[in-house]
Amino acid sequence: MLVHIVADRQEKIARLRSLLESTYRTSSALLSEQASIPAECGAIVIAADLRLADNIAALKQAAEKLSGIRRRIFIIDQKVRLAAAQAYALGASHVFFNSVDQRSLLLALADSVGTAQPAAQTDGVSLGAASGGAVSLAAMFSAVLSGRQIDVADATRAASRIAEAVAEDGFSHWLETVRRHHEGTYQHCLLVTGTAVAFGLSLGLGKSDMARLYQAAIFHDIGKAKIPLTVLDKPGRLDDRERALIETHAAAGYEVLKETGGITPEILDAVRHHHEYLDGSGYPDALCGPSISDLVRILTISDIFAALVEDRRYKPSMPRPQAYELLCGMRGKLERPLVAAFREVALTS
């Protein structure tokens, strides 16, 4: 098997080559070179500092190609669970720290993806069980764009990892990390999922409700894959035609997921209706109060808050207190007791 090594620094490539060359044929490239991945490679080992936006951007670009390789081993610089969650979001099937030893690396390469993996452990710090085939959110969006099937199980696993990271390290930490590392719809998707998880935890939701919530959150804007970036990322005000186009994303996401299969009617409903308001002024179906499920009400609040506090090229992030004030001002549209309950997440969590 050919193992392809990609790293952000030449020394990392040299070290990985020395660990692998006795067992596998290797090829390598620097991440910054954006070199193509050899078609015959059976595994890829990526060593990169995920604190750097350029590295994230380069890996996002490679996401689609990565998804075709069974073993995608990421070696990260930071010994924190959040960095591991980032790696999984970018498509890792296994994650290790910089100081990974040869035996662990060879075991991961020999392992067939999809079977249970031992906890990736280095220096006594556990990343948790690294189940195979973790999703790349970027790949999920590009699948929709190119008409390929979304891997629902992979996306759900990625969402559950976000839930673990938020539960362990806190919402504020997640917010800061994602804001630094991602942009656009991809960042939004991670932020909404983290926000919804923090909200669900503070509401004391049970395990199955939490799972429904984070699955709805990870998929909620999948329909934006169908909207041109020139419209999605347009600085300043949208004209009526552009606004109408953007508003098609909720129904478009519903249609894509309905075709995908494996998504419960409840999640489909949440994706379609996450822009509905209790007073009937939302879209696409202008639903009113009783027709809007609790799941949707929680998701909508998380979605609006995340959109306000996220950092876009054309829009500075709004401070959390100001964003919460704006939510409080949306009288009649959002459920008041839920907005009140969200206060803790918005301001102190």
Ligand SMILES: [Fe+2]
């Ligand atoms: Fe949306």
Ligand SMILES: [Fe+2]
């Ligand atoms: Fe959204």
